[in-house]
Amino acid sequence: MKQFDIERLVPMEIGGVDVSFTNSALWMVIAAGVVCAFLFSGSKKLVPGRLQSLGELAYEFVSNMLRDIVGEKGRPFFPFIFTLFMFILTANMLGMVPGSFTVTSHIIVTLGLALVVFIGSTIVGFAKNGVGYLKMFVPSGVPVAMVPLLTVIEVISYFTRPVSLSVRLFANMMAGHTMLKVFASFVVALGILGGWAPLAFMVAFTGLEILVAFLQAYVFAVLSCIYLNDAVNMHH
């Protein structure tokens, strides 16, 4: 579909690798710019204004989420989780603007983010627990005969984490946008007489999509926190 196409706005190549500035990259930059504008333009007053309140709301929201899931040991990862949440949220929300490009509707982008979380939490896990982190894969309190089987299952589930994390976000975004596109084509197909029904559906569905855009950013951040929690506070 046209809305998911990658266009090379500024073709570039370094050492045989294609590093073109694409429309995807443009919308990543816009998303980052919106996040920065949102967080920097707010004043720094004791009694906050509207914009400042929103920034502080986002801060407290992510901060509480991290504290509830990981605890105080998760403090050093707060900037990362915050950036992750704000970037995905803004990219999702910008995707709701007609004619825009949804960065998170590309599997490679969500996979990139998920791999950063996955590899990062694995490194943190080994750094905090040493080789003991491998105990993650051996469930405690099960019969010895079951241990090999369960270990295999645990290893598989561990390595599917980045896949499920990235596919969940990508699929939700792409499905939502595709659905809207399909119903939009119904509006055109049914014309002025019958087009009202799919149009009304689209309006309602757009509201749902905005909810999904927030929810998926939240889910991504929560799951990242949970993986981080496994790495920081091992309790397997």
Place this chain on the structure above:
Amino acid sequence: MPQLDPATFAPQLIWLAIVFTGLYFAMSRLALPRIGGVIEQRRDRIASDLDEAARLKEQTEKAIADYETALAEARARAHVIAQQTRDDMKEAGERERARLDRELGERIARAETRIALAKDKALGEVGKMAGEAAGDIVEALTGKPPSKRALNDALRSAL
């Protein structure tokens, strides 16, 4: 599906890395310390305001307690003063009455003395008059005056 075209992977990943890293540093170095600082500052301010309020409340309570103590003290003192005044007045009254009693007693005594004197005198006069009268009567009956001695004896036995 354009998402599955491997030719688009490299440029997207590279720009994602660049943008995300840039955003991460902008957040962790600038935005988050700023917001966190404001929130922290506000929390401190609220805590200090609450402390101040608690301190003022304590002061108020102390002032009220002091006032109550002073009031109770003043009341007790007023009571003591009233009691003392009452006692003083009573005592003064008693003294005055005693003085009046004494004075009146003296007067009465003096008056009684005078009355007794007057009575004695009057009685003396009566004796003399009775003697004279008896003498006269006896003289008129017998024709000769009685002796003074007999007269006196008769008077003494009669009176």
